Amino acid sequence: MKQLNELTGVVDTTERLTFTFNRKKYSGFKGDTIASALYREGVRVFSRSFKYHRPRGLMCLSGSCPNCMVNVDGTPNLRACVTPLEPGAQVTSQNAWPSPQTDLMGFFDHLGSFLPVGFYYKTFMRPKTMWPVYEMILRNVAGLGKLDPRPEGYQEIEYEKQYRHAEVTVVGGGPAGMSAALAAAGLGARVVLIDENLALGGHLRYHKGDRRPSISPIIPFVNGEASDFTGLARKLSQAVYASENIEVLLGASAFGWYEGNLLGVVQVDRLIKLRTDQLVVATGQMEQPLVFENNDLPGVFLGSGLQRLAHLYGVKPGERAVVVTNNDYGWHVAVDLLAIGVEVSMVAEARRQMPDCPAAAHVRASGVPVLAGYTILKAQGKSSVEAALLIELGEDGAPIPGEDTPTGEDTPGGSEVAVACNLIAVSMGFVPNNALLCQSGAQIAHDPSLDNFRVSSFPPAVLGAGHAVATDGVDSLVLEGRAAGLQAALRLERLDEGIKRQGSSQLIDSQRRLDRARSPKEHQLAFRTLASVPGKSRKKFVCYCEDATEKDLRDAIAEGFDDIETLKRYSTVSMGPCQGKMCSLNTIRVCAHETGRSIAETGRTTSRPPFVPVKLGVLAGRKLEPTRHTPMHHQHLALGAKMMDAGQWKRPEHYGDPHAEVLAVHEKVGVIDVSTLGKIEVFGPDSLPFLERIYTNRFANLKIGRIRYGVMCTEEGVIFDDGVVARLGEGHYYLTTTTSGIGGVYEWLTWWLATWRLQVHVENVTADYAAVNLAGVCARETLAKLTDLDLSSEAFPYLHLRQTDVAGVPTRLMRIGFVGEMGYEMHFPAPYGPYIWQALMQAGAEFGIRPFGVEAQRVLRLEKGHIIVGQDTDALSDPLGAGLDWTVKLDKPDFIGKAMLASRKKRGLREMLIRFEMINPGSVPGEGEQIVENGRFIGRVTSARQSPTLEKSIGMGWIPPEKAAPGTRLQVRVNGRQEDAVVVAAAFYDPDGKRLRA
């Protein structure tokens, strides 16, 4: 163990961390991932597969495959291989019961014949009534973990959203990415460097290579030689961290490229929206699995997965290994396995000619048996690898059958060799990780010489470098990264000419050196294409996420889904958590083989974000729900108000007894905070024609100091909002709107203003003014204590406005009465809100003043028969039907909605808003209840309350005009019963308005 740890420098063996897996206690080291710790402790089966419940173990160690998905502290679907180990973590396996080792659902593995590709499209349809049962069973059997909203020890996760900005963003912290970042930063660009790992270095951290990198002398930002790949990684990362222009984001995955050069990045529980001028994609490459029988058996690893396990975490992955490869990389894996004490029982090299690389020479010199022209036919074992069955390949790539074995049979024969082992390292080549490039619109084409996809052209503002664009060889990676970084920086407009000249010269130098470095390549590109080993077995998995096998793909193609896009959708291959990282290339190859098309003709599926899993919580981010408080908010709280939401506003619903508040207004004096009302000022010489077009009413005859109720309609003649209009002076009006309507009204006014091009300015002053409504028989006496103004009805009549001081504060006093009693609506600068409220409460104390809330206001206005737009009206309500026909002046030259209202008046009304009272005074229908006739729906209740004043149940509702005559009997549904009600002619309270005008 000690020796292994010295290899890594990542895991700190002096700090031991304990955690649980399936309630059993384990320990690991600081720096471990959950997977590395569990594997070191002997755990081999991490999960069960999606469909067949097959045991799955570690394979890629890079977060690419779904085989190690676990639930960590209540969060499902985390990949154990890239989730850092935290002390006390509670880890549980998924999709297995009672344990991943012994899963009772494992019998599904034997039902493959009954679960062909697309079976779910064809079954569970009949009988229809059984679907809930099917659904329950399917949900229990299949799935990707369960979300427990309140697991034991639940702590709310603090998600966060961040906005960042960069001139050059480099995704990928390997040699190409670091070089790109350093080059761009060297020209003064502000660079963000993103890497999904917790350390920079990319593959240099775990892949040792077989010769000293030659690049260091030609890179100005690397001092001295790098003795090996790790040394190069260290030198590059030191230079990165020393640069003031580079900001490094580790443990961060760029999951999508969006319009406007927006890069979506997820960093643990943080979403970063990164705007960048230039993007350099240096995301490396992904090793691809081989499709053979039981290729998902625990113990079958990707070669790079084993390297990561050994070099990053110091874990010896097994005792006896078979290495299966078709390229030089596999030989490096064999070298690494030998170095950490694993017995390499065999190297199966698909190429018939042995490669001439130092790693291969080293392996052979170590006495490791080698089979050239061989590959693996099958991994043998029940729940983990016990042996590898190797088979010889013919010139055409097909296995050569044994003399006693028919072609394609999966039993050992003449050419098959069974090798006992507990580890199979599969190293069959890489695919560029170019998802971001694809999303950005880069043109990707198949290169037959590489049997891989490479970029043929980049879109503006995007560049690629390194393995992500199918470049190989560490010198080339560094030089290409440098060139891309320079190019990206040179595209920045703000760089001065001197810097640009310097950068251009560096770029020419880099490209010249890159051309030289590319030939000869460090790794021979000679390889033998091999995606799938022929054979009839069902257990040859192409897509590990969806348990889709090669046979599934063949069957789907046979059913007609022979286009790569339809094949994807039908088979769901590449649609699971790994998003095609492990299966995309092999699917294309299988499809091409089955259809007889070339890879280029077969094409590839569209890459869409997110490329890595992103939690919905991360997308939601922090809870930012804007809330608005009136200036008197804290005084309401101090008075014991029960607050309610009114849009974004917090308003007092009541102060304990809404009925007592109603009676206080009628009998004494009450005060309500109406600061939430929308308030708009209109200025300008064209104000009057503007308002005449906006409102249905006429304002030409509104004198200065007068107020008029007004209704706005849409072009369809539907009520849009209402409020009062006060004329403050020449070309100066003050408008109020409903609390919820202000945003829409302000937009409406400015929109029409822009259309009509009038000399008018419209200002939303809602927040500038606090407002209260002082109402009741003692309102005048109360206010008289705070102002010198003559408040008599003669001097200050109903529907008039005065601008005066109240308690020394400049105030707009309006005599209006929404709540049906004589009162004053007072509007004054918001910062005086607490002072005025306090002054009113003190002045009204001798009269028994009482604050009242929204509930009392609703009762009071209902008693008076006043409507609330949005409550008593909807998207079809017009003022003619709502009893507001007196506000509609069709003889005006024009106003918004006039044509429709004129037409509607001519045609007659479809329904009318009526007031009704229940015969049973204790029966209050709910808002929205039906009004019926002989059991049939004829209308709906919009408002209903118990009136403590009238001791009746009263309400409003829409019904056909022929039923609207006063005295007409109606039936209203109340809690499922039909109860009698009667239409009432006018307001329930003070119908002739004497109290209001008093």
Added chain:
Amino acid sequence: MKENSVPFRVSALDRKAEHLGGQIEQRGGWRVAAVYSNPETEAAAVREGVGVADISPMRKLALKGKAASALLQETFGEAPEKVGDVLAVEFDDTEVLAVKLVSDEFLILASPGMQQITLEYLKERQDGRFITILDRTAGLAGLVVAGPKSNLVFRKCCALSFHSEDFPSLYAAQSSVAKVRTIILRHDRGEIPAFELFFDRAYAEYIWDALMDAGKEFGIQPFGWQTSQLLKK
């Protein structure tokens, strides 16, 4: 006025200041937090990290109209040219800022006690031109977020870039801060980056909480007007 009391103005953040232990004083008719701990400590916290202070009492005059720019030129001798430009002018050793918000809209910012630049002063110079001049002091709450880590706080609640090259001192922008439309003005206190935010006062407590939450990990501290005076020096 018959009752014997003196009107006072209250910032929308008055209760927040009280709750955080701010020493409340009356200045220019406003209740304001003078200090939370002591000015030197608060100033040090701002210089090293990030602090937030209520500047709602600042006078805010809004000018709208095609002739508004001419009025500013007549008043200050010049006017901000481009949208986002901020003009700083000295009047009796007191700084007045004029911000160009959009093509024909400006915001003038002055200290609460400023005698010269008032609503009346500007209206007198309107000279019949169609310019709407409004005192938005009551309707716009103000906060200043100052300190070298202020950009880190904004990263969490605003999509703009707060880097000095993108958002230099004496530059303004309108954007959403924690989903609330806000005028953001950078007005550094010497070497200390400082961003002044002006927004609908009804959102003041919400914005305060959002900034404090975003700045928690950077040790954000409230500071009072006494500290503001220190930072100006």
